[in-house]
Amino acid sequence: MTVEPGDGYRDIPEGGLVKEAGNSREYKTGGWRTERPVLDEDRCTDCFLCAVYCPDYSVEHRDEEVVGFDLEYCKGCGICANECPVDAISMEQE
């Protein structure tokens, strides 16, 4: 990222513009959570509903399978666990 905390006014783009689209990736919100989702791969039917609902787009997948959660961003809200139709996700204390 080109803008660093502590940069002077001459070093940053003018007018408040953010020129790196989507760079919020660099801000890790994983530290917010007190619980983390845990996937039971045997129960999971890869319906992807957790991925659809996750407000932090943190359900990881490979090919056509749900494989886990992106703990760098997951805030532990538990929506995935609540919505999973086959109870394949449980929330555990951090």
Next chain:
Amino acid sequence: MSTEVEEKRVAKTGNEIVGEAMRQINPDTVCAYPITPQTDIVQNFSQYVADGEVDTEFVTVESEHSAMSACVGAAASGARAMTATAANGLALMWEVLYIASSTRLPIVMPVVNRALSAPINIHCDHSDAMGARDSGWIQLYGENAQEVYDNTIQAVRIAEHEDVRLPVMVNLDGFIISHAVENVNMMSDEAVQNFIGEYEPEFSLLNSEDPVTVGPLALQDFYFEFKKQQADAAENVADVVQEVGREYGERTGRSYGLFEEYRLDDAEVAVVALGSTTGTARHSVDKLRSEGVKAGLLKLRLFRPFPAREIAEALSGLEAVGVLDRADTFSTTGGPLFADIKSALYDVDPSVKPVNYIYGLGGRDIDEEEIASVYRELLEAADADRVESPVNYIGVRE
């Protein structure tokens, strides 16, 4: 080889000629809302649109707040965006003015100066533009229709200059300039296009290769830096205004600078004013000179940013200077122009005695005689040890 262009001499009102300038500039978008006395600028422009004389996308928004908001959206998309307003319309778009200048968008907006309510009044004073003097917009004033036409065209170059990139308010006195017919020399359409050139925006929302986020939340850790950037850009404006004014002079024979001095060189007393009143003051100066009074006039063109050093140098050596303000600040320390002039003089030549005359509010007329009486009071003030009455009101019934 002369780079002078051919011009046509026409008889137009201030609004009509501003509308013509806009037509010649041919902005990509005009998003505007009517308010007296700006209305015929936009009405004439919409006729140009209807007749296919411009490429402009014309948006008849539902309020002035939306007019400036749409201009911000358009300018952020890389468009040459213009609008026009007056008085309470300007007041309504107040928060967006700050957003426009902070986002460094070179929007050009004629403002037909009219008194702010209440009571409601449609006539000329400068309270509208003065209320926006901290908004970061560049402010130009003109004495007559010719100057306003010339200012509108130059405004595009000033705003878009890479060292500036700030929006410009082109002020014209409501009714006095906007609705009076004068002789004006107009450049050809082609000459205007050659003068303003192609607009190369610094960024654009419509650049899919380089998407940009405009208007983020900048907290205590960054906001101040953006304001300093704006302050630095403001420092560059005076030079750019003069550079553009010089080039304009090469094309048209009419050069422009930060202000105009009239018989100021050897003057003992002088008046500083903005807008059409300077034309009247010129006559007062000539009359007083014929009576042996060493009277002079400084007609200010660039009000924001305020070229303090240059003005104070021009005024230094005077015994007293009368500052005519067509707006009040209700600070009890005088009008907005007075505050800037007095502060500028303090740094350069505190021996010049500044005296404020607030006049013309709500379109109250001021004539040659009243202005001459200002000079006579200045002569008295010059003789006294100190200025007894720094803030005065002229033309109001006691």
Next chain:
Amino acid sequence: MNLKDYARKEPRLSPGHRLCAGCAASTVARLIMSASENPAVVGCATGCLEVSTTIYPYTSWKDSFIHNAFENVAATISGVEAAYRSFRRQGKLDEDFDFIAFGGDGGTYDIGFQSLSGAIERGHDMVYVCYDNGAYMNTGIQRSSATPKGASTTTSPAGNEIPGKEQKRKEITDIVAAHGIEYAAQTAPWRPQDIIKKAEKAFAVQGPAFLNVLAPCPRGWRSENDKSIEISRVAADTCFWPLFEVEEGEWKLNYQPREKKPVTDWLEMQGRFDHLFQDENEHLLEDIQEQVDERWQMIKNRCGVEE
């Protein structure tokens, strides 16, 4: 597109935004953006979504994005769209773009109402999405005209004399439909396919289209973080938040619960309605049920649903 394809597609927003854990607004934003097939310019009114996705020097948006002020996203996007039309006409641009304006209920129903109405009336080609969480959440849960009757908010708190918000909700979707807009619809995140389909229809309209999406807010609603999607389903099953669309003036109901649930099912999931369950407020529960029933009947009538 089926949900699996949707979920596997790269979102047009990045994670790392600062929306609360369990906020449905970001789920909604991703669903809406997925329906656009072109590069987009997104506008957002001041509010939770805007503030949380664009804290300098970060932005979650992969498309161009503009925030102007609170009440003017529709006017701002009108300006962007006008510039686009101008450039297309002048041959300065030959790419297709989609224009999306997001506003919370504050920026849509209240302070932004004027500019929304103006933009629709003028016919700009844009999709306006209201993420309705029923209060001015970003500034601390103050009531809006979208707040349901009886809700306790920070400017309509439940107190000894007054039991929460006294006025019933304004129905913005109906008002927008009354503009004669080609497409207006109400949807909610428990039915993601509904959002996607409606968003696709909205983008296909040559002109303005409007979507009002229920966006449960655990913070403001005092509901459980993990129930935000479920609560929107309960809102549909209790008929508090019907899913319908108005396409060229034709009203169509998109969901009827197999069994209509009492509105208390929805109310009891949210702490902001706790006070309604006190004995002295029983009449309010009846009022609320009556209002929900009336509106549900009105919607069914308009949609030509036979009993």
